[in-house]
Amino acid sequence: MNAISIGVVSRETGVKVPTIRYYESVGLLPSPERTDSNRRSYDDATVRRLRFIRHARELGFEVDAIRQLLDLSDQPERSCAEVDVIARSHLAEIDEKIARLTALRFEVQRMVDEGEHGRVAQCRVIEVLGDHAACLHERH
Amino acid sequence: MNAISIGVVSRETGVKVPTIRYYESVGLLPSPERTDSNRRSYDDATVRRLRFIRHARELGFEVDAIRQLLDLSDQPERSCAEVDVIARSHLAEIDEKIARLTALRFEVQRMVDEGEHGRVAQCRVIEVLGDHAACLHERH
DNA sequence: TCTTGATCCTCTAGTCGCTAGAGCATGTAG
DNA sequence: CTACATGCTCTAGCGACTAGAGGATCAAGA
Structure with missing residues (x-):
């Protein structure tokens, strides 16, 4: 079937x-x-x-x-406690991913926007992910 | 130095x-x-x-x-056109990732919330990522 | 100064998550 | 009933690391 x-x-x-x-x-x-x-x-x-x-x-x-x-x-x-622990830990992981992606998105969007009127002034892709990530990592 | x-x-x-x-x-x-x-x-x-x-x-x-x-x-x-093509394609990829993560986040959060008052009724983690992904994939 | 333990080097091999291919069996369409 | 797609298992390869051997170098203490 x-x-x-x-x-x-x-x-x-x-x-x-x-x-x-x-x-x-x-x-x-x-x-x-x-x-x-x-x-x-x-x-x-x-x-x-x-x-x-x-x-x-x-x-x-x-x-x-x-x-x-x-x-x-x-x-x-299964037990609430178990679900809660697992789900919460994944929630944190998901939130971190979303935060980093949003920061990256913002920066890449800026590059596209700037490209529309002339040349790209400077690229801060590295900074936006690098620093943001570092700060998130610190409070781990 | x-x-x-x-x-x-x-x-x-x-x-x-x-x-x-x-x-x-x-x-x-x-x-x-x-x-x-x-x-x-x-x-x-x-x-x-x-x-x-x-x-x-x-x-x-x-x-x-x-x-x-x-x-x-x-x-x-480098040339605007080049940056634009590359950046835009990554923008699309980033947006798709954010959309999927947000959907997943919502569902996992629901599980945590439900867990607080009793047992988890049902888990739709698979559905939320699976279907959402399918729809995104269709229009590729 | 000598030694000892941490850190570095290169090189090879192993792991994880697939992915491709060989060699053979089975299903389906003309 | 052929022929060709699709399936099976098994082995080997690839991308992105990761661990370990064997040896050199550095930095700090006796």
Whole structure:
């Protein structure tokens, strides 16, 4: 029922076929059902899970962090304290990423704007990420 | 003048010593001056550059993208058109990252909030990143 | 001054997260 | 029933580090 081949999953998620098999091998994806001829057979839930993994990776989360977030999703009935600790720590990580990206965005935007009327006066891309990051890092 | 050893640079940036040498080998950092005894001798500019590289990597930018941003910074006098194309493409990438992180942040925050009064009802972490990502991907 | 421990050097090899390819089996369309 | 796409497993390669061996150099104390 609703059996999706690995190739279709790949096309729908943008995750390459060998990568899907790799995620299975490291436990990010459950081992799927197999057809009579031993082919992997997925469902919609796996497609969503895979999309999540892909974009979380693109956002710079490590496989371990993704595993934790997925575990949270797999067992929403687990203890509040546990969820809270894990979720809060990721919240902090997410906030830091957003803050840094926003600073970088501002600076790159400034370069685009300046480029519109003449030449770029100076580039402070390094400063904006470097210093901001340093300050965030200090209070770690 | 203002000579900083690789170890100090490492401590100040949080980038490991071998990684600093690696960045030099792949051209992200210029080959620094050497002391009489062949030791690398850095200045403050390199420390800032390194901090930028580190945090850009943590934000999920590839080494090639970082190289482009650094080039922009190294030669701010280059043609407007060139800067514009590069900067705009990174702007789009940055905006996409911010949008996804914001969606994820919202959902993780909801989990923390719900956890405060009882158990977590359900986890939509996968949905929020997965679907949002899919929609962003469609219009590529 | 001598020594001892930290820091540096280069070079090689290992890890993580994929990614590509060989060699073979199975599915599907004409 | 061919032919070609798609699937399987397994091994090897790549990007971006990371750790370790083996050896030189520096800095501080006896």
